[in-house]
Every structure is written in C-alpha cells, then in structure tokens.
Amino acid sequence: MLLPHLPILLLALGSVSALDPQLAEFFKNKAVRPLSLAERAAAGIKPRHLRPFTEPADVRLNKRDSITSPDVGQPATWETNTQPQPQRGATGSTFGSSDTNIELDRQNPDNVAPPTTDSGIVPNLKWSFSLSHTRLLKGGWVREQVIQDLPPSVDVAAAELRLEPNAYRELHWHRVAEWGYILNGTGRVSAIDEDGKSYISDIQGPTNGEDPDIYYFPPGVPHSIQALGTGLEILIIFTDGNFDRTGTTFMLSDWLARTPLSIISQNLGINISELANIPQKDPYIIQATEPPLPLGHAEESAPKSPDGEVPNPYVFRLKDQEKQIAKGGGGWVKIQDSVTNFKAFILIFRMIFLGTNRTHQVSKEIASALVFVEPNGLRELHWHTVDEWLYILHGKARATAFAGSSTSRTFDFQVGDTGVFPVSYGHYIKNLSPTEPLIYLEIFKAERFVDFSATQWLALTPPQVVADLLNISVATVQGLKREKQLIIK
Template sequence: MKLQFSSSVASLLLILLPLSYAFPARRADESASNPGLKGSKTLIGYSPSEKVGSTTTPDIKYSLLPGQTNDPDIGTWLDFSKVDNPQPIRGDTGGDDPGPRNLNYDRIHSDKLAPPGTDHGATINAQWPMGLSHNRLGIDNAGWARQENTVVMPAATEMAGVDMRLEPAAYRELHWHVASEWSLILNGSCRIQAVNENGETFVDDLTAGDVWFFPPGIPHSIQALDDGVEFLLVFDDGGFNEDNTFLATEVFLHSPKEVLAKNLGVSIADFEDIPDDELYIFKGTPAPKDIEEQNVTTSSGVVPRTKSYSYHFSEQEPHEVAGGSVKIVDPSTFPLASNFSAAVVTVHPGGMREIHWHPSSDEWTFFIKGQGRATIFTAPEAANTFDFMAGDVGYFPQSNSHYIENTGQEDLVFLEVLQASEFTDVALGQWIASTPKQIISDTLKLSDSTLSKLKTEKQYVVAGSTSDE
C-alpha cells in the first residue's frame, strides 16, 4: 500500500523533526581537510563561527592641523607635506582613514583628501601631472618627450601639450603636423628652421622665455644649442598624439627609391645610407655659431617679418601688479599665431590669480615653478579643488570660473593658453565692483562698507592672504 501525505502533514513533520534533519549540518571536514583554490560552499551565507563584526579596532594615531578645525567653508589650504598621517577631516565633516592608502599622494593633494566645504559634486578632472605621462626617450641620450592629451585627460578636448628636452646639438627631427604647434621655451636655447608653402625660408635662434608657432603642414626642425633646451609644445587639438607626426625619415622610408630618385634628380644609389627607422630625437652636428651660415634662400626669399614663426617673448617686460606680474602674447603682437593667446603669470607667496573665467575659450595651463591650488566652478553647482605642482597641466573649460592660489614659499609661475584671437577674461572682482551697489546688495547681502572696498579695475594677481585663521 502506497502512503500519501498531504502538504499540511509534510509541513508538520518538518516542524517536528530535529533541526539537524530539516537542515543538514555542514560536514566538518568539507573545507577543513582541503579547502582548495576556491574555498568551500560552506562559507556561503551566515558565518559558521557565528562571529559578527571585526575582532580588532584599528589604532589610528594622528593630529589635526589648525586649519582642519575651522568651519569647512573657510577652506584654509592644508599643508600636509610634513604630516605623518594626514586625515580626510575638515571641521565637523569627514572622518579618519585607516587605509590602505598612498600617503605620498595625500600629502601633496590635500584638497583632494580634505576638500574645502565649498566643493560640491564632480567637475571634470582638471589636472594631469606630466610626471605620470609615459616618457619617450631619444636615441644616444639625445633627450626625451612626454605628452598630455585626451587619453589621460578626456575633458581637455581643445588643446594638448608636450614637454620635450633636447641635449646639446640634439634635434627634434624634421617633421610637420596636422595640428598647429605653439611653443614656449622653458630653459636653454635652440635654433628653429622652416620652409613654408611659398618656398620662403626661416631660421632663428631662441632662448628661455621665447615663443614659436608653426601652422599645420609647415615642415620644421628644432636643434638645441650648446646649453641644450627644454620647451613646452601646445597643439590646437586635444587628441593630438606626438607619436603621429609626419617625419622626414618616414617619408623617405615609405616612398619607392625609384620614385625618390626621379623626384629629386639623383640616383637610387644615393639612398643606400638613409636611416632604416625614424630618428625622432637624435644627436647631430652642432649648429654653427654664425646663424648666417644656415640662411638658405630661394627665389621666393625669406619669410617676411610680419609672418615670422618666432616671437622673442623673453624680451617683453612683464606688467607688474600688487601680487605678482603678467606677460601676455596674442595675435595683436604675434600675428601668425592667429588663434593662440597666452599669458605667463607670476604669483608671489600668499597671492593668487584672481577669480576669473574666459568667455571665448577653454584655458590650458602649465605650471612652470612653485605650487598652488585652484577651484573650478561648473554651473549649476559643481565645484572641485585641485593642488598643482611644477610640471602639472591644468584645464579649465570655457566660462568655468577659477582662481590659482600660491600655496608655497616661493613664486608660483604658470602659463595660460587660450584658443582665441585675443587674450581676454572676465574678473569676478571687477564684475561685482562695476555693478550698481543696489543690485549687489540685494543679491549677495554685502554691506556698503564691504562694497566700497572693491576695485573696479582688473587685478590679474591679488596680493596677500585673506585667511581668518
């Protein structure tokens, strides 16, 4: 006779059975004997040891800087450089960090670890250290080059940069680009040479602080003089890749020798010794002391002065202001660089590049000397603060307000580059001071005494500190 159980009876039996029968116990030796590479299914779900929570409490020892106890909205810069265990704390915000972490990053990026209370949401990543870029090394110890583009800084779509070093007598091989090339010499000196589409020739010697510009497609070369040279290149395409330039060696390597011989009016045998690979950065014969020896002229003559590829920016006197100085070069003085405008800004300790924005262009910034911080504000309410050091690239999109404050003990020097026919900006201070006081008072609730202190003239660089520590 076959027994049949109703579902209710079966349920009752399960209740009456010992728990060990209803839910088979884990086999004691299932994981203990040989847990294997992937452990055991017995570890799924509730802890077999019935232990809940950690058995140890991290012993975090730290001390706070004076500025960390301030109201977070004051946003005092925090110098973590000599702090043993910096913490993500500002006033009554944040909490301690037991790790894991990289203390080196935390010490030099205090505004990322403990951002001001005025930061909110997420802007673009406005910072890239060239020190984290892959460094391409030249042959025979001739130099190196490292770049920043949208691969490492996706939001920097309008401009890209290259930091390049050439040892004495070294060349940046004869080449041309699809993008425009604007350059500031950081140190040393070099000789630049070019031939334009009309056959007009150009050669000039430049030194630290000077600028050059080569339009798209203009073939040119750069050779370091006796002291070597380091220069910054800025291109008008954020996706520019320095490795994709058109090189003289590659043109010869990828053109049939019969075609080359026919084109140049020589024999095929004349190409037996051409390099079997690109040179890129390599050492050559030192340039002659007398630049006249390299003046090659054609029936078209030389490039006219009004279309010169160089501008001796080093000889331009800076505009001195209370907190530092500013030097500006744009097409009004360097016409050929028709869409490049730039400023070299020096900020004394305690000072800052005033809060401003550029209404017609993104800003690509390179930090040449010192250290500083900047807050980028993106409408409607995103704001992030970044710490910058020499060798870093900053990027501030069009109309995004920002400042750059010197947080070090030496002068802060940086380059601002715009894609614009004129260097312009809108200064927050000038805007507020030049607007009827009634409007500002009604909007911002500033007192008449405060409004009377504001300056209607653009400051560029503001001196001193307004910290209320």
C-alpha cells in the same frame, strides 16, 4: 577593501593562527589603526582638526550628520612625518590602515581633505607630466599629455621634449599649429613658408633672470629643431587634443620610406644609388654627425632662399616684451595674442604676404599669457570664453573650478603639472608660498586673450542689486575695485 580589517575579524573569531604564516607575520608587525573613537583615544591617537572646537561635546554629538562650523576653506596641513588623513573639522575619519600613497596625499591635500565648499561631481582637471609615459630615444626623450589624460573637450595637447647637445628633432610638419616655450638650454629652428621663403633662428631658455623665447609654427609649415651645445628642453603645445591620431604629424624620413626609390630619385634629381641607406623608420630624434655652429651663428647655418626670407619671425623674445603690472599689485603678466600687445610678432597671428592681400589665419590658433604671482598672491576670481590650459613653471598653487549647478572641486598644483579650466568655469589660482613666486603659463586655443573679472562685474553693477544678493552693505559694494585686478596681493 576587507584586508585592513581582517585581523580584527579574525580576533573576533578567536585567533590569527589560521592566517598564512607570511600574513601572520605581516599583521604581527603592522600597526592597524583602531577604527572607533574610543579605541583611538585608548591608543593615544588624538583627533586632528583644522580648527579647535568651541561647542560643548553634547552639542557636537547632535550635529554629527552636518558640518559643525563654517569652513573658510584653507588648505589642510599635517605635521612633518605624520600621515595625511581624510578629516576636516568634524567630518571624515582616519585611514583604516597606512595602505595609502602618502607622497601623493601630501602633494594633493585637497583630494584628501577638500574644503567643504567643494560639491558635486567635477571631472579631473589636472595632469602631471610625471605620470606620462616617456619615450626614450637616441639623443633625448619626449613625454605627452593628450586626450586620454584630461577632459576630451579641451582640444589641446602638450609635450615636453628633451634634446641632448647637437641632437635634433627631424624634419616634419603638422596638420595643426605648434607653439613652443623654451624651458631651458639653447637651440636652433629652421623652416620655410608656402612661398618658399626661408627662416632660421637661435632660441634659448631663461638666462640671467630674463624670460625665454617662444616660437610658433602655423599648420603645415615644415620645420626642424636642433639643440646646441647646452642641450634643449621645450614645452610644446598643439591645437588638437587627439594629437597622436594618424594624419596629424608627418615625418619627412617616414614619407620617403613609404615612397618608391625610383620616384624619390626622379623627384630629387639624385642617383638611386645615393638613396640606398635612407631610414626605413622615422627616428624622431637624430644625433648629429657634426656639431652645429655655436649660438649666435644661425644665419650662417642654412642656405639662402632665392625667394628671400619670411617677412616676420617665427620666434618671439619674451624678454623684449613689457610686463603688464597687475592693478591688484600681486604680480604681472605678459600676454601674447593678435590684438592686445603681440603686434610686433605679426607673423604668429596676422602675417600679410608682401605684394598680396592674403592673410594667414594664424590668429585663430593660440593666445597665451606668462603669469607671475607674488608670494601669497591670488590670480583673481575670473572665467574665460574658451578653455584655459595651464602649465606650472615654478611654485605651488591651489585652484577651485566652479562648474555651475552647485558643483566645484579644488586642485593642488606644482612644477610640471598641467591643468584645464573648461570654457566659462569660474576659478582662481592661489600662490600657496609665503616666500616663493608662482609662475605659470595660460594657453588658449583662440585669437585673443579674454577673461572676465568677478570683482569688476560686481563693482560695475548697481550697488543695491549686489548688496541685496550677497547680504552685504551698499557701502561695501561701493568700495569694490572697478578696474580689473588680474592678480591681488
């Protein structure tokens, strides 16, 4: 970028008078930061470092091509109303001008001044829904995070869906599984299974400090979602990163618009004149012509199936699940999978049809965990056997992804951010707030929640082996926690 240095170049040539008048006025009123150390000192601009130097100046000058002191890796911070700068210790330099997105720099300090432990090339593993294109519709909106936004190997897509009071997501089904976390509001879902059994249930977001509801529809299950009087907002997960491709989502109205009316008439047993106004393009979200029955009256809202009701629910009340207090004392988790503690929600993961020996393979689709990290707490160093997808519900976090082969990269997260840690990537998640909890979701395209703890591995390895590897004492190794800590104070 030559433009920030153009005034200096022209001054060297003698004048800025050759500039376009608008550019001349721009540079006349714009403070261009001097580029050399001497010029910065003359201008009264003091260099900022994460820690004071203790070495004499002549020693530091001899080390200008290397890191001058160990870096413990704390996040870079800047005083209020000052511009973040790409400097860390004796490395980096200031921006040559103020032409940078200061708000984004403040939200991502580890992009601007990463710890020196970061190394090599790691792809971007973070996406904010605020960067997603929002589709505005009558009765709500939707925005997505799909294969274009995160590494394509992470075969999960997500959407945030907002429905105005009484509006509903039209009748549809998917080739893949759909998992939903109720962010706020109240609503009602309805569905049928392949045996013609029906299902209807009210859903609601966090209320009175209690955790919200989640729902799960296996692949192919037709369903609808309607907001009640307070409106509804949902985080939705799909088990296909390339979710927008043809053949993934099927809208009922779109199907009928692509079918001859005579066929529809014969199939539904309806006079063809009744079909004159069916929509010719799927609306995605529809505003109700009549308000639904209020919260708590789901059972009265739909006809009963002659084949009965589904034997187990599609909706699970997180508030009814016991917290698993972390051994490390830094928080708790609620894990939902087919093996650990989700057996009360068998339909989602292992529904056995009454009177038959057939089993849904839903257990192969999604496992999840709601994670609560106390202020300053740490989700311990660990890795998973499948990709982890995360969503920040509350708070601010920092995480470093270790990709092997001496490569790693640190990311900063806040509310509404999504992120991924590909299979086997080592990582931690640190709550950056000393006063606020960090709350987030971990999602896995898997049958069960599985993680490996670095501390537990070291503690259960012959102590001398660990001591020799890390150059620490055997006594220190013997003091490591032998139980998985999950979250540490």
